[in-house]
Amino acid sequence: MGNTAMDGPPRPEIGGWVIERELGRGGMGVVHAVVHSGDGRRRALKLIRPDMSAGLPEPADEWIVQFEREIAVHQGVRHPHVVRVEEVGNEAGLPYLVMELCEGGSLGDRVGADGPLPVGEAVPLFLDVLRAVHHIHTVRGTVHRDIKPHNILLSRGPDGAPVAKLSDFGLAKAFETAGLSGLTRSGVFAGTIRFMPMEQVVRYKYAKPPVDVWACAASLYFVLTGRAPRDSDGPTRRSRAVPVRERDAQIPERLAQVLDQALDERSGERPRTAEQLGEALRAAV
CATH class of the missing domain: 1.10.510.10 (Transferase(Phosphotransferase) domain 1)
Structure with a gap:
């Protein structure tokens, strides 16, 4: 994860996506509202919660395997009433996925x-x-x-x-x-x-x-x-x-x-x- 210079203090950046705010979290993952540092697109980015990923012994850890399964399942579903996955990536050994941002919340x-x-x-x-x-x-x-x-x-x-x-x-x-x-x-x-x-x-x-x-x-x-x-x-x-x-x-x-x-x-x-x-x-x- 890196930083990018924006208005005010630098904010965390993941794969070119600048984190703006947290939208929600579950048992394994956390979702942030993000903006692309290059073209300004606004999306939602999900990754493993920091407290779940801290000190992972190896890349094949159970949480990473489960999150990668989620990514694979979600990527395979294309439907107008399923949140669309637009990009997947890996930052510092941890997978993430970028999805459409539903501004109305849950x-x-x-x-x-x-x-x-x-x-x-x-x-x-x-x-x-x-x-x-x-x-x-x-x-x-x-x-x-x-x-x-x-x-x-x-x-x-x-x-x-x-x-x-x-x-x-x-x-x-x-x-x-x-x-x-x-x-x-x-x-x-x-x-x-x-x-x-x-x-x-x-x-x-x-x-x-x-x-x-x-x-x-x-x-x-x-x-x-x-x-x-x-x-x-x-x-x-x-x-x-x-x-x-x-x-x-x-x-x-x-x-x-x-x-x-x-x-x-x-x-x-x-x-x-x-x-x-x-x-x-x-x-x-």
Whole structure:
């Protein structure tokens, strides 16, 4: 990492990208808003968190291997509702990726700042997300495993309308070979437990596409109500989602029925694919 002379004190630079501010961080990575020192392009840059990379014994360290897998998965996904990867690189032995900058921030931040979104704004955004999820499941053969409001970013379409884009593929993996990579140990899980179905916690290593569908429904529930579906911090075999109209009686009844069914882990009728949930949401609104 180097420095570049800008207005005020020099700021860190990675591969020609000058760091402006931190946008967010997760279990492994940190994302910064950056500007290119040559042509002034503004993007987002993700790299391993400094506290994770400090003192790495060798380049084949577990964190680097996992981050390189994220880069490979994310690079392979091209869809209008997935955050676009524009460049990958390596600085001082540590990989990074440069992505489009979604100036609207995340849906999680939006709800935290302004409160729940109205149905007419929230549902179209989740139809965007479900199109992306359908693509990664059916075209890429990948399960995301960490869909939540903070991993759904907001941009603007050509007409100025808000557009949702799925981000953060740090936990994504090919589901047809689930359990064969050796990168996920049995009995270990990661992600955000409030947006996980019980089946994902119990069989995290072998997660299949329906866990992403449940997480999409849970995320929409949160965006509409400001609360996660369960009263408990995480799933148990007995915990169930609180009916959404108990959170907000103004949620339209047909939409509430779709969400309640989608989040009912004991129901054999709940949607198991992103396409099924998308069709149900369109019919409800």
